[in-house]
Amino acid sequence: MARWGLRHLNRLQEALVPHRNAPLTETGRLRLARCVVDDGWPLRRAAERFQVSHTTAARWAGRYRTLGVAGMSDRSSRPHHQPARTPAVVEAEILRLRREHRIGPLRLAVLCHIAPSTVHRILQRHGQPPLACLDRATGEPVRRYERARPGELVHIDVKKLGRIPDGGGHKALGRAAGSPNKDRLNGAGYAYLHTALDDHSRPAYTEDLPDETAPTCAGFLIRATAWFAGQGITVERVLTDNAWAYSKNTWRQTCHDLGISPRWTRPWRPQTNGKVERFHRTLLEEWAYHRPYTSDGERMEAFADWLHWYNYHRPHTGIGGHTPASRGTNLAEQRT
Structure with a gap:
């Protein structure tokens, strides 16, 4: 013993x-x-x-x-004989369904009448990446890229967000009590959050604006470029989707005046602008819907602190757990 x-x-x-x-x-x-x-x-x-x-x-x-x-070297602990291993025919069917329908282990397990953990091991054994790493339209692995220096490419997009009436909306009061408060809103019922995000260093500049028209987008670009310049980042290119405002001569002329080269994503391919899309998702999870707010003003007051935290203190998984400030030319010196 x-x-x-x-x-x-x-x-x-x-x-x-x-x-x-x-x-x-x-x-x-x-x-x-x-x-x-x-x-x-x-x-x-x-x-x-x-x-x-x-x-x-x-x-x-x-x-x-x-x-x-x-x-x-260490040897594998796998047994030489596995009589209970899933038959090759079932494994082939799992791989076919995965390839054709791009569905996860749970749904594959239901279709093939085996345990989800077994499906997961089969997918791993055959080198199948997680669905999050695949492009759903083509089934090909997502090709990730990153520009070599700050300012080489800045992603720009607009997130439309419902405003909160005074007294709180349905998230604070419940749908029955919160619906009547909608009548207290004056003017448009949406906030348009315009964001510019650097591809390499990932700092974000965001403004709450009343619309997403061409003059508004052009004005935002001017202020965003000035903000990045204050951080020691010179904007060389901007990437946007194909929204109406970004296809007008106002946008093209503003880019020309600033010495910026405009770029556009392929139609129906928001993944191309994925970095700013992911920022907006983080913004919703960690600020907009993080807690119930009693007014739109209260929520916007909290936004400035959240954005400062995002740029200077929040570890960013896409850049190895570093903060955007640590990658910028001058951002780390701007912390106050």
Whole structure:
């Protein structure tokens, strides 16, 4: 019993070693095996020297004699015979459904009458990426890109957001009580959040504007360019969708006056402008719908603090957990 416990303790220690040069990684195993095979050490002496059991020392010495250095690597724990493995016909059907319909493990499990965990393992075994990494229209892996320097490309888009009546809307009061408050709104019932986001460093500049007409979009571009210039970023290109305002001569002339080259996404392909689209999703989750607000003014007051936090303090997973400020030319010096 004691020998069994020591053997399994040694295996556990081997699995938990933190770096390649620790004992009984590939390097440690090779040293142990060479002491026994090449230098003629007794097994028990080598086991004591490397703080492992006699059985462990014998195993690595035996593999070294048979396979050499290649035998020091870990082997798969998969059994040689798997009588309960999913039949190849079922696996082929799962892959066909995945390829043709692009659906996840749960729906595939229902269609094929097996467990979702089994479907997940089959997809992993055949190298199928998660659906989030695929383009739904084509089924091809999403090609991610990033510009080499700040300002080389700035994404611009507009998010239309319903305004909150004084006293609160349905999120604060419930739909029955919140609906009558809609009558208290004056003018348009929507806020138009115009956003410019740098492709490389990811800082965002956003304004709440009354509409998305060509003059409004052009004015926003002028102010956004000035804001980026204040951060040490010179805007070279802007990328927008094919909305009416961005196709007018007003937009083209403003870009020309600012020395900016305009670019447009392919029709019906919002993924091309995906960075600013993802920012708007984050904006909704972490600010607009983060808590119930009692008025539109209260929500907009909270926006400035949220945007500052996003630019200077929030870790961004798309850039390795860094903040947008850490990637900008001068953004890190603007923190106050």
